[in-house]
Amino acid sequence: MQYKAPLRDIKFVMHELLDSESHYKTIPEFEDTDRELMDSLFEMAASFAENELSPLNQSGDAEGCHFNNGEVTTPKGFKEAYKAFCELGFPALSAEEAFGGQNMPFSLSTVINEMVGTANWSFSMYPGLSHGAIQTIEHHGTDAQKNTYLEKMVTGEWSGTMCLTEAHAGSDLGIIRTKAEPNDDGSYNITGQKIFISAGEHDLTDNIIHIVLARLPGAPAGTKGISLFIVPKVMVNEDGSLGDRNKVVCGSIEHKMGIKASSTCVMNFDGAVGYLIGPENRGLQCMFTFMNVARIGTAVQGVTAAEYAFQGSLAYAKDRLAMRALSGVKAPDKVADPIIVHPAVRNMLLTQKAFAEGGRALMYYLSHFVDTVAKGNGAEQEFADQMLSLLTPIAKAFLTETGLEAANHGVQVYGGHGFISEWGMEQNVRDTRIACLYEGTTEIQALDLLGRKVLGSQGKLLANFVQVIEQFCEEHKDNDEMGQFIRPLIKHLKEWGDLTSRIGMQATENPEAVGGAAVDYLYFSGYVTLAYLWARMALVAQTAIAEGTTESAFYYAKIKTAQFYYAKLLPRTTTYVQRISTGVEPYMSMDVEQFAF
Amino acid sequence: MQYKAPLRDIKFVMHELLDSESHYKTIPEFEDTDRELMDSLFEMAASFAENELSPLNQSGDAEGCHFNNGEVTTPKGFKEAYKAFCELGFPALSAEEAFGGQNMPFSLSTVINEMVGTANWSFSMYPGLSHGAIQTIEHHGTDAQKNTYLEKMVTGEWSGTMCLTEAHAGSDLGIIRTKAEPNDDGSYNITGQKIFISAGEHDLTDNIIHIVLARLPGAPAGTKGISLFIVPKVMVNEDGSLGDRNKVVCGSIEHKMGIKASSTCVMNFDGAVGYLIGPENRGLQCMFTFMNVARIGTAVQGVTAAEYAFQGSLAYAKDRLAMRALSGVKAPDKVADPIIVHPAVRNMLLTQKAFAEGGRALMYYLSHFVDTVAKGNGAEQEFADQMLSLLTPIAKAFLTETGLEAANHGVQVYGGHGFISEWGMEQNVRDTRIACLYEGTTEIQALDLLGRKVLGSQGKLLANFVQVIEQFCEEHKDNDEMGQFIRPLIKHLKEWGDLTSRIGMQATENPEAVGGAAVDYLYFSGYVTLAYLWARMALVAQTAIAEGTTESAFYYAKIKTAQFYYAKLLPRTTTYVQRISTGVEPYMSMDVEQFAF
Structure with a gap:
């Protein structure tokens, strides 16, 4: 499938819905970012995504990455595309100017990431993971570390990874075992095995800078005994030139469901030289900034799956002929009507559209808060931080799950052809399946939302957002045409509060109640957020x-999609409310031994 | 993943729930089928599925089928497994005795198909499609045709296919173009291209008997101008020996999302010799019997996906350690608790269990009606036929969709590992995705249910089933422990009737209302059916x-799973009711040109 950047809708959200230009004027560092600059950047990214990345998407999936004796070769065309990506300055957009970055707002790079990711999810993983490593060094590195690594990472000459997961430790990082033993020169020897390392090894760059979670000798057990280390693939000499190969080697790459052109590596650290970054035993805290941004990046990937599915489905639904409309022939000159006449097909198309465009709006909305957290100040910054805390787990879980749903509709609209690789619809399902798993599963996000964010703040974070929505409703209550949206929105806001109190009370009696309600609560929150x-x-x-x-x-089309959303998707909340009302008992009453077959 | 046949549950459904032995006694041909015979057959099938087929499931997926110049080679081990399958007499179980079959009840072969299909979906496609061809010849063939083909097909020496779909004609068979031109000797020359032909070409048998839909010269347009032909791959001489190669060749095999060890073929008929089977222009009618049985077979595949996912998830959830239970440490001697302690994981396991075991019960229940339709008589036969008419589209669509959901939970329970091929969970998602598409998509089943079956019978077919459930409720209304199930069941029965009347009335004003409500109506019906x-x-x-x-x-465990189903899955009906209440307008109000991005 050939991707086409949805520039009209991107501009709608950035300029008309969120008035980004005014937003940037509130932040001194960004005040020069005007509409013209934005549009030219969007068009450059669109052209690159459509012409360079989209053509490599299906071929990259079919070819996959090659592993040979510790070395990984990316699929045909990826090296050239990566070079072009770097030449356009894309790796550097939001990095700091001091190290060659362009210091652009995060919200702008979010738009570009969306286009890059929709055109070619696998490709986007290489610069995507680098971004996390760059941020970690920017925030927690010493000046010497910044000077050594950042510039080449920002230009894309080197890439980076985040080495967190171990075979036995995924969501539960507290139980990782990789060890860091101090050397006399202040460096450490890192020993252990990390798995699921995206871009852990590849042929796109001369060096790869790994950020590794490991334990110092005698570190406290659990999450409070984890430190962060920089481990370069190739040692860097004092003058910045490359030295010896470090003792970190890719042991294998995974055979997996999707994103096959992205190398997912087992990385073996065998006494590799590493450098502590940030304070001892505070590695997980240092990761939090990165993790939130990574979750936002993954939420955007949910939007890319919905957008990709919508584009593919729409073209097919207008073209494919089957059956006649129940209300009579629509295309008398053809042997059958195009399937877009059928309500069931329209249901799938509108669901995709509602999730893609609604998700885009949510992600751009969130990314503006990231700008303010990063470069704003005072009460606005604090408010933005609180909004992000609440909305990040919602966006991550809800948009990746609805992205998967939209992708599955993509297969379904194509009928049997959806199952065949050549159309691209089944690849989209396979690629996007990872998004509900990595950077914290849907279930982990749900616990974060309900347990840490909502109940953990005594409802404060939720109250902030409810107030934002209430204010919107109040402002437009006299607009007759808005009543169809504002009335149900107010009803759902009240329900959101009631649900929260009810679960809070249940939790005082039984702590499992939070776990029992969390996923349903997250979906409920997601549908109401998108309704807003x-x-x-x-x-x-x-x-x-x-x-x-x-x-x-x-x-x-916008108004009708909003009406569709309120008529057909928002009613899903009723089931979540009912499920929550039946409590945690139906999950817990079965003994472990009774789980059998 | 190593499959283990759920024999305890299979026997529970066959013996304890459905009392199959008594059922068989009502049908003279089956009266000797006693519990001992059934159990020995189940155990034989279980052993074969576990030991011969399950080990080839993941290797078959990884290797796939090979295509070379018109010939297809199945993955390593398939040929030997197929030979063993035939030696055990499995292809012949339900075929007629006159041609070497064992004339066993369809309900028994359903149980065996479930085991074979769960162990190795791809493998099951080869005998599965043969079965359709055998049935077609049994029902519609001349004696000469039966004598020529049936015996070798029943023993599995030859296999069969159903050649329906063309590239432009999937659900809409009325627009197929393949031509049949009469020869002087009474045979026909068949010319055209068929796609998505499962087992169209392979190396398991010496001959392949294709059943082909084609048009005679001057045939009426649409579905009333389609005839059925037998087209052997290799011509059969009068003495039964094999003659020349017929002009039907496999042009290529599809690269597809799943069931990769099943060959999905493009079949080119280039003046191939074919023999009319059944009356001219009545080909689609002749196919109906087969299609219903094929839909039941596909519904069973939905159950296999749920069962496979449950088995894999359960083992992992008991083994994998992550986090501590919110109510306190459960495994103090381990670094973390097994994830089965977490409500969100239990939700997924119980959902899988409820769909797998509930789906099994539904399919075995249906298969008993098939027995009665095939070999019973009088009012019972008519009633069984009506029940099948109603329940087949529900079972096909609902169980394949819930099978896909259960399979996706399988990936999710494994976290990131679920995305990796070695665990088998992602393959299950890829394999089962086809079931919502082939033999009529979910949307087609929904139209069949609501339009043809329920409204088309003026509600008669639905009333039959409602009466069955009402009678059950009435019989047990004084059983206190059953109140928790009977009360909601009665409520949902009433809702089912109300929904049906409401849609019926809407449809008199706007024929699109049926298409707008059909999919939601189908899901509603599915959840209530499984609740019963x-x-x-x-x-x-x-x-x-x-x-x-x-x-x-x-x-x-049975009672608790039932309670879970009523508390957590049956509430999904509320959303479908609400969606139906907002009518078809939200789908239809958008102009085709407004569908854009």
């Missing part, structure tokens, strides 16, 4: 139509 | 416990 953004988008569209737009098809 | 079977299973379990069973863990 769809109401806002409908308002923008109504205003444009009232003002006499020349693009009425675009704006009417 | 779970209530019945709970009753059997309660009785066994009351009578002092020695297997109380098994029976308590």
Whole structure:
């Protein structure tokens, strides 16, 4: 499938919905980012994604990565595409200027990441993981460490990884075993095995800088005994030139369901030289910044899956002929009607559209808070941080799960052809399946949302967001055309509060109640959050139509998609409410031994 | 993953829930089928599935089929397994005795198909498709045709296919183009291309008998102009020996998402010799029997996906350690608790169990009606036929969709490991994805259910089944322990009737209303149908416990799974009811041109 960047909708969200230009003016470092600059950047990224990355997406999946004696070769064309990506300055957009970055707002790089990721998910993993390593060094590295690594990472000459997971320790990082033993020169010897390391080994760059979680001798057990280390693949000499090969080797790459052109590596550290970054035993705390940003990146991947599925499905639904419409022939000159006439097909298309465009709005909305957290100050910064705390787990879990749903609809719209590789729809399902797992599974996000964020803040974080939505409802309560959205929104806000109190009370009696309700609560929260953004988008569209737009098809489609969302997707909340009302007992009453077959 | 046949549950459903022995006694041809015979057959099939087929499941997926110049080679081990399968007499179980079959009840072969299919879905496609061809010839062939083909097909020496789909014609068979031109000797020359032909070419048998849909010269347009032909791969001489190669060749095999060890072929008929089977232009009618049985077979595949996922997830959930239970440490001697302590993991396991065991009960229940339709008579036969008409589209769509959900939970329980091929969970998702597409998509089943079966019978078919359930409720209304199931069941029965009337009325105003409601209606029907079977299973379990069973863990698990189903899965119906209440307008109001991005 040939990807086409949805520039009209991207601009709708950035300019019309979120007024990014005004947002950037509130942050001194970003005040020069005007609409013209944004649009030129979007168009450059769109062109690169469409022309360089999209053509490598299916071929990369078919070929996969090659492993040979510790070395990994990426699929045909990836090396050239990566070179072009670096030449366009994309790895450096949001990095600090001091090290060659362009210091652009995170919200802008989010737009570009969306286009890159939709065109070629696997490709996006290579710079994507680098980004995490760059951020870690920017935030926690010494000046010497920054000077040694950052510039070459920012230009893309070197890449980076995050080495967290071990075979027995995924979500539960507290039980990792990799050891760091101090050397006399202040460095450490790192020994252990890490798995699922994206871009752990590949042929795109001359060096790979691993950020590794490990335990110092005598470190406390659990999460409070983990430290962070920089472990370069190739040692870096004082003058910046490359030295000897470090003792870190890729043992194998995984055979997996999707993102096959992204190398997922087993990395063996066999007394590799590493350098402590950040304070001893505070490695997990140092990772938190990165983890939140990584979760936002993964949430965007959910949007890419929905967008990709929608584009593929739409083309097919307009083209493919089967059956006649129940209300009578629509295409009398053809042997059958195009399947877009059938309500069941429209249901799938509109679901994809509602998730893709709603998800885009949510992610860009969130990314503006990231800008403010990074470079704003005062009460605004604190508020943005709180909004992010609440909305990140919702976005990560809800958008990756709905992305998977949308991808599956993509297969379904194609009928039997959806199962065949050549159309790209089945690859989309395989690629996006990882997003509900990595960077914390849906279940982990749900516990984070309900346990840590909502109940952990005594409801404060939720109250912030509810107030934002209430204010929106209040402002537009006299707008007749908005009543269809505002009435259900107010009803659901009340329900959200009631649900939260009810679970809070259940939890005082039985701590498992939080675990029992968390996933349903997360979905409920996700549907209400997206309802808020769809109401806002409908308002923008109504205003444009009232003002006499020349693009009425675009704006009417927005309003009708909002109506579809409220009529057909928001009702899913009723099931989550009912499930929560039956409590945790139906999960816990069965003894472990009774689980059998 | 090593499959283990769930013999305890299979016997529970066959003997305790459905009392198959008594059922067989009502049909003269089957009256000798006693419990001993059944159990020995189940154990033989279990042993074969576990020891011969399961070990080839993941290797077959990894290797796939090989195509070379019109010939297809199946993966390593398939040929030997197929030979063993034939030697055990499995292809012949339900075929007629006159041609070497064992004339066993369809319900018995359903049990065996479940085991074969769970152990190795791809393998099961080869005999599975043969079965359809055998049935077609049994029902519609001349004596000469039966004599020529059936015996070798029944022994498995030859296999068969069903050649329906063309590239432009999937669900809409009315628009197929393959032509049949009469020859002077009464045979026909068949010309055209068929796609998605399972087992269209392979190396397991000496001959392949294709059943092909094609049009005679001057045949009416649409579904009323389609005839059925027998087209052997290799011509059969009068004495039964093999003659020349017929002009039907496999053009290529598909690269697809799953069931990779099953060859999915493009078949090119280039003036191939074919023989009319059944009356001219009545080909689709002749196919109906086969299609219903094929849909039941596919519904069973949904159960296999749920069962496979449950087995894999359960083993992992008991073994994998991560985090501590929210209510306190459960495994103090380990670094973390096994993940089965977490409610979110239990939710996934219980969902899998509820769909696997509930689906098994539904499929065996249905298969008993097939027995009666095939070999019973009078009012019972008519009633069974009506029940099958109603329940087949529900079972096909609902069980394949819930099978896919269960398979996805399988990946999720494993976390990141679920995405890796070696565990088998991702293959299960890829394999089972086809089941929602082939033999009529979920959307086609939904239209069949609501449009043809329920509304088309003026509600008669639904009333039959509702009466069966009402009678059950009435019989056990004084059983206190059954109230928890019977009360919600009665409520949902009433809702089912109300929904049906409401849609019927909407449809008189707008024919699209049927298409708009159909998929939601199907899911609603599926959840209520399974609720009935779970209530019945709970009753059997309660009785066994009351009578002092020695297997109380098994029976308590049944009751608790039923309770879980009613508390956590049946509430999904509320969303479907709400979606139906908002009508078809939200799907249809958007103009085709407004569908864009």
